[in-house]
Structures are given as C-alpha cells and as structure tokens.
Amino acid sequence: MLSRPAPLATAPGPAAPAPAPAVQGGAQAVDRALGLLAAVGRAPAEGATLATLAEAAGMSKPTARRLLISLIAAHLVEQDHGSRAYHLGPGAWLLGLRAGRRHDMARLAADCVARLAAESGDSAFVVVPQGDEYLCLTRIEGAHPVRTHAMLAGDRKPLGAGAAGIALLAALPEAEAQAALRRLAPALDARMGEDAAAHVAGDVARARATGHALNPGRVVAGSWGIGVPVLWPDGRPAAALSIAAVETRMGPAREEDLARLLRAEAATLADRLAHHLTPERMLP
Numbered sequence: 001m002l003s004r005p006a007p008l009a010t011a012p013g014p015a016a017p018a019p020a021p022a023v024q025g026g027a028q029a030v031d032r033a034l035g036l037l038a039a040v041g042r043a044p045a046e047g048a049t050l051a052t053l054a055e056a057a058g059m060s061k062p063t064a065r066r067l068l069i070s071l072i073a074a075h076l077v078e079q080d081h082g083s084r085a086y087h088l089g090p091g092a093w094l095l096g097l098r099a100g101r102r103h104d105m106a107r108l109a110a111d112c113v114a115r116l117a118a119e120s121g122d123s124a125f126v127v128v129p130q131g132d133e134y135l136c137l138t139r140i141e142g143a144h145p146v147r148t149h150a151m152l153a154g155d156r157k158p159l160g161a162g163a164a165g166i167a168l169l170a171a172l173p174e175a176e177a178q179a180a181l182r183r184l185a186p187a188l189d190a191r192m193g194e195d196a197a198a199h200v201a202g203d204v205a206r207a208r209a210t211g212h213a214l215n216p217g218r219v220v221a222g223s224w225g226i227g228v229p230v231l232w233p234d235g236r237p238a239a240a241l242s243i244a245a246v247e248t249r250m251g252p253a254r255e256e257d258l259a260r261l262l263r264a265e266a267a268t269l270a271d272r273l274a275h276h277l278t279p280e281r282m283l284p
Contacts, residue, residue, distance in 0.1 A: 032059060033067045040077050040086050042156060047085025105239055106137040108272050109230075112241065112265040117142040119261055122245040125151060126269075127164045129237055132184055133157060134165055148223035150244040158187040160200040163225030164240040166213035170204045171229035171237035177204060192218050212259040213240075217247055224250040228262040230269045238273055241266050 039056040040048060048056075054064035068086060071077035075091030109126040116124035121142040127134045136155045141147060150162060159165045159180055169177045181188075181204075185197035192199075199218060207213035215225040227242030241262050250258075 029067075032057065032063070033071060036064060036067050037071055037076055037092070040071075041088055041092070043086070047080060047083065047087045049085060053086060105273075108276060109138065109239065109241070109269050112269050113138050113140050116140075116241065116243055116261055116265055120243050120245070120258055122243050122249065123147055123150070125164060125242045125244070126239055127151075127168075127242070128239045129159065129168050130156070132159055132180055132187075134159060134168055134240070136164075144245070144249070146246050146249075148220065148225075148244045148246060150220055150223045150225060157219075158184050158191065160184055160188055160197070160204070161191055162219050162242070163213045163215040163227035163244070164242040166200065166203045166207055166215060167227040167229045167240040167242065168237045169200075170207035170213055171231060171235075171240075210259070212255075212262060213242075214255065222247045226250070226255060226258050226262065228259070228266045230266045230273065232270075233274050239269070241269070 036053060036057045036059070039053045042056070043052075050061055050064060050068070053068070054061045057064060059067075068077055068079075072079060072089065075089045076095075077086055077092070078089040079086050105128055106126065113124045113126050117140040121144040123142060124140050125136055126138045127136045133156045136151050136153050136157075139151065139153045151157070151164075157165055159169050169180060172180065178201075181197055181201055188196040188200055196218065203213065203215070203218075211228070213225075213227045215227075217224050223244060224247050225242050225244040227240050229237045230239040230241060232238045243258050243262065
C-alpha cells in the first residue's frame, strides 16, 4: 500500500501576497485604455485611425486594437464601417451628459458669454485649462458680419496660443508660468512660427501689467483676441473668457472697452463658481 508523502517543510516567515502583480497589471491596462479613450476624444470630427490612436497613446497597434475592442463593447467608442475611423460612442456621450450636471462650467458661463457676444458684436468664448492645454467649451457669435475662425467649441490649444491661453498663463504664479512656457515652446513654435514662445512670454508679461491678455494675430493672421482669467477663490485660474475680432475692430480704445466688459463678466462668473463648484469638481 502506497503511503502519502509527507508535506514539504517550509521556511518560517510571512508569505508574499500573490495577487499584487495581477493588480498592478490590471491597473496598467486600465491606464492604457483610458489614455486611448482620451486620444479618441481629441480626434477631429472625421475620427482617428488605428495608427494615429496607437501613436497618440504610445502603444503598439495590436495593443491599441485589443483595447479599442473592449471600449467598443462598453459603448465608449464606435468605429465607422465605411472609413474605419474611431469616434466616441454613445456611452461616452451619456457619461458626459451625467458629468455635466456636476461639472457644468458651460452652463454657468452661458449668459456671460452671450452678453459678451451681444454687447461686442464679435465672437465670445469660455475655455477651461486642462494641464498644458485649454479646452473651448462655448463659442457664441456676435452680430458683426465679419467673423474670425480662431476657435470652435471643442477645440484644444496649448496654453499661450490665443488670448484665452495667454490669460490663463498670466494668472499662474510667475515661476509656474515660466516652467509651462519652457515645456510648451515646441508646441507653440510649431503652431505659431519660430520664436513664438518668446513672443508669448512678452504677451504674458503685458497681460499681468494691464489685467487682460491681447493676442495680436499670432495664431491666425488678422484675427485678434482679448481675454481675462476667471479665478477660484484661492486665486488659481478656473477658466478664461475671451472675445475674438478681425484686426480692424481691435484698436486701443476698443481694446479697453472690451477689457471692461470681460472683467465684469469674469467677476460674475467667479462669484458663481465660488458657490457652485470646487477645483476638484472641474474638468481634469
């Protein structure tokens, strides 16, 4: 009759937790999927190809494809059957709709932007900072028949590109703004031409001195803009309001008039933010 072998002796001491590598790997997969979802969200209206998304998210095409299949299954992403391009799906829209009830800067700023457009006759905007970029939430047209094509709702730009981006940089502590400009120099130069970052640094200094930012056609020739930051109670920039107009409508006297309009609406919006939102509840 066979006897059961004796159990192997084990060294004393606590055993290492086995699940840790799996948890770590799972977290990495989630991070990658979220990065890919963000890349889809930044895609233009025609969507993005697999190759473009993989490059933007810093992963191989096979990995991107596997993650996109999971995101499609969750209805967060969809693929156009004709072009094969990827777009945000209905699940992403629903999440955004629900988040908007809590993080609705666009709603809180709607009447401010509408008044700016009505009183100036030009295009008015509200934007929010997102890291080294800013996102345009709302654009409302004024009555003037000649309009600029500076920015549309949903557009992202690097801080410093345009009046709103200058205003947001100027609202940061000086050392923080300088560090951001160093990081942004390649993006600004690529978008606005050689030495753009140096010009933007001068624009930021001028904005601090005057209380409003002026973009003298640096992004789009002939399209000027003026902007002011909207601040949290702690002084950090929460948003920026801006007005864009053709160059012939932005003389020195009118610049001051528009700056007064912007500062008044920024004060109104800042008061609302102090009662409705906190920085932790804003868009990331």
